[in-house]
Every structure is written in C-alpha cells, then in structure tokens.
Amino acid sequence: MKKVALLVAAALIAPSAAFAHQAGDILVRGGAVTVSPNSSGDNVGSGHLEPNSNTQLGLTLSYMITDNWGVELLAATPFSHSVSTQGFGEVAKIKHLPPTLMGQYYFGNAQSKVRPYVGAGVNYTFFFDEEGRGALDGDDVSLDDSWGLAAQAGLDMKVTDNLFVNGSIWYMDIDTEVTSKRLGKTYDTSIDPIGLMVGLGYRF
Template identity: 55%
Template sequence: MKLAKCAFLLAMALPQLALAHEAGDFFMRAGSATVRPTEGSDNVLGMGGFDVSNNTQLGLTFTYMATDNIGVELLAATPFRHKVGLGATGTLATVRQLPPTLMAQYYFFDSQSKVRPYVGVGINYTTFFDTDFNQTGRDAGLSDLSVKDSWGVAGQVGLDYQINRD
C-alpha cells in the first residue's frame, strides 16, 4: 500500500506531458506495410504474363517533426515475399525484397489537437536480395528470373488519436 501511495505522489509531482507532435519531436510507430507490385511480363510461351502477388509485413517508421505540421519519416520493414507465376501454372518462384521509403508528411490541425490526420508522399527504393524457383518452376526448366532494383513514388494517409494525456 505504501508503494502505491509513493508512486501516486511521484506521478503527481512530475510535470504532465501532453501527447503532441511538435517541432523537434522524434517518435516511432509499428504497423502494417503493404507492397503491391505493378510490374509483370509479356506473354510467356502463350500462357499469359507473369503475375506478382501483393504482400503485407510489419513496418517500423521513425519520424522527426521539422515543424508542428511537417514531419519526415523513414519506413523500414521486415522483408517482403512475393509469389511469381503464370495463371496456367500457378506459383513458379518466390522473390524477396526490402523497400526503404523516405516520406514528407503534413499533419493537419493544431499540434495540441486530439485528432491529427496526416498525408505523406515520398520516394521508395526497392532492392531485391533473393529469388528462388520452387519445384514447379524447376520442373518447367526455368533457371533464371530477372528482377531489378527500382525507385518509385510512395504515399500514405493516416490518423493519430490521443486517447488520454498520458
């Protein structure tokens, strides 16, 4: 009981900090990140073009607030895995990649607002580090899958909500 009273008194003595995104703040988030490839190939052996699956992974973001309304964010994620195949054959190969992304964000409303919607736009560099044909691909006589690192535009929409002061 004494420990609880001491903890309460200590908490009351400390300055109360509001959860706000203000100039100079640095914070981290964890959430989902999705990659939706838009590349494919021409008709392969009369069976159509290659399809590449979407993938969602854990994303970690690190944000620095340059002003009360403008943030700069770096996205890092666990490796994405995409299945590559033809409609007629199913999955033939798997490719793995990392897409580090740098964003500029605009946070709406006042820095003390309980609700802070934001939008971001930035640049993404996707780097591939592993390609592997599965047994179906090897049985089909495939031995070379060409994937290229690439640059692209990235976008985001989000909302921060302050549940309480603490």
Template identity: 50%
Template sequence: MNKKIALSLVAASLLSAGVSSAAVAHQAGDFIFRVGAVAVVPNESSPVIAGISEFSVDDNTQVGLNFTYMLTDNWAVELLAATPFSHNISLEGVGKIAETKQLPPTLVAQYYFGDSQSKLRPYIGVGVNFTNFYDNEITNETALELNSLSLSNSWGAAAQVGLDYQVNNNWLVNASVWYADISTDVNFNAGEAAYPEVTVDIDPWVYMVSIGYTF
C-alpha cells in the first residue's frame, strides 16, 4: 500500500511539474517587448511634378521596437516605434533630388486568437499612425532649380496582422505586416518661385521580424 501511495505521489509530482513547465503564452496583465528588423516599403502616388513625373520614395530598413500590454488573454494595445527611417526622393528621368527622415509611431488595438495556453498566437490590429517628417533636404539643386523642400506631418489609419510563437514562458519570435495611411503635403521652390503644394500619398507596407520578451 505504501508503495502505491508513493508511486501515486511521484506521478502527481511529475504531472504537476509537466504542467508548470509548459510555456504559457500571452495572458491578461502581460507586457511584451519586441525588437527586430522593420522595413518600410512605400506605395506612393502623386500628381505629375513640374510637367515631368511623379515623386518616388525608396524603401528603408531600421531597428523596430514595439510594446504590447495584454488587457485580457485576447485583447491588447500595442505601440510600434523604430529608429529614424531615411528615404531618397526621386523624379523619373531626373533621379534622386532630395532626402527626408521620418518617425512613424503607431498605436493599435489588437485581438489575439487562441488562448493563453496556445504557443502559436495569430493576431490582428487596427489603430492610428502619426508620421513626423524632418531633415528634408534638396540634394540636387541643379535639377529644375528645386530648393526649400518641406513635408507636412501626417495622421492616418493603420492595420496589421501578425503571429507570435512562444518559445518558453518569457521568449517568443514574431512576424508582422502593417499597412499605414500616410499622406504629406509637399512644398518646394522651383528657382525663386514657389511651386504649388503637392499632396503625396505614401501608404507604405511595413514588414517586421523580431524576437520578444514577455514579463
């Protein structure tokens, strides 16, 4: 009888240890910090500039950071940030004419599918993006005699889909895709004359792969 009791206690202990060692994914009250590579790929459109062509804005990759707070086991809020993005601005047939930098903090509400015991947690999110353009500089002043470039800041909607894989109780790997509605009013001079203000829709896709820590 004592052997049976002892074996039962050992079995219960092993079962308890197995349950406690299982990775618990996101649950209410968790903070999640992710860091990785984030690429901004503009999908820009604009009116014809100076009778020649549209603006084009090149891609850029930086260090991405995001911070998530789990309101419940399924609902969360997330802030996306990054080191400053730097973009070349070009005109077809002319080439690079300018450079700009931007910071695009984005806040979204998220819904995570599955439950807190699921290692794989796909999610979706919707929210708002703010993009701050700064250090705008004409780099080819001889082309069309352009100068005095300025780009307005932008507010717009944002949406995302993503996937977390919980490696253990603290560490995870992540992949996510964002779409942001970014529109800026561009002002510049052609020679000494102010060119009419031009609205450029940048509307980038944003891709991020990262590792995360839950605490």
C-alpha cells in the first residue's frame, strides 16, 4: 500500500509531457450542446415566434495551422425546437442543423496544460421537417435557410498527453423568414442562439 502511495506521489510531482496543441495537430471534440434561442422579429398574434431550448450531441474537428492558430468545423445531431407565440401557444415544430466554420486563436503555448481560445467565422443553418402545431396544425409552414456570422470562446484542459476536457460557448447570427401558407404571410424572425458545449477531446 505504501508503494502504491509513493508511486502516485511520484507521478503527481514528476514533470508532465507537453500538452501539444501544436502545428499539424488534429483535435476532435465531442459532447453535449445546448442551444438557447434569443428570438425576436415580426409578431404572430400578440408576440414573436419563440423556439425553445434543445440539447443534442455536438462534434467539432479542428486543425492546428500553427501552435496558436487553428480552423474548426462544428457539426451536431439535428436540433429540434417547439415554436410558440404569445396568445397562440405552440404553433410549430422545426428541426435544423447549423454547420459552422471557425478561425481560432489559442492563447499560451504548446507546453500549456490549459489552452483558452477564441474564434470567429460563418454559420449556415438549414431547416427541415417543419410542421404546423396547435392553431396552425396541418399548415404548410416553412423556414428559409440562413447565412450569418458566428463567434466562440472555449477552454481545453489536459487530462493525459492526448485526452482533454473542453468547455465552449457559441453565438450564431441566424435570421430567417417563416412562411405560413394558411395565414398567407411571411414573418421575419431572428433566432440568434447561444450554444453551450461541454465534453471531451482527443488530439491526433
């Protein structure tokens, strides 16, 4: 038992290998992503359209161009939102995918055990499987796809030489036109969600 304790103590005080995140590395991150819309726009009834929050599996793939600069692609399983408006309650159900491409800057150096980073880029959101609900049950509801800017901030923390934990926050500018065939109208809507991701990453 004493030998085990001595080995653990030695491992804790021994110099650790570099955390890398250096030029040429490929970083794969996966975890839970919660998207919380901050909606605004034209009123439907007495309020604008408000999608609810949803959590899905997120996956990012990054390539380190230099020790401090990288590029990242965000993907996820489809997000599903119930859409409500004041006075009518739930009026639609929608799904979307928001692939996002980011340029990133990592603070610190390749020997740092903790690597905070920031990023900026472009988001493309496409909507599908739109359904009218409640007062719009059976209606032909559609949402236009969206291009917009995106920003992020995150943190990687070393667990082993290749494994790390990750936390990040995202902002996406998503503007769309919602069309109701039954009402014969189109409504300008800004969704502009905040995304929070917590998970694990692996360096190749």
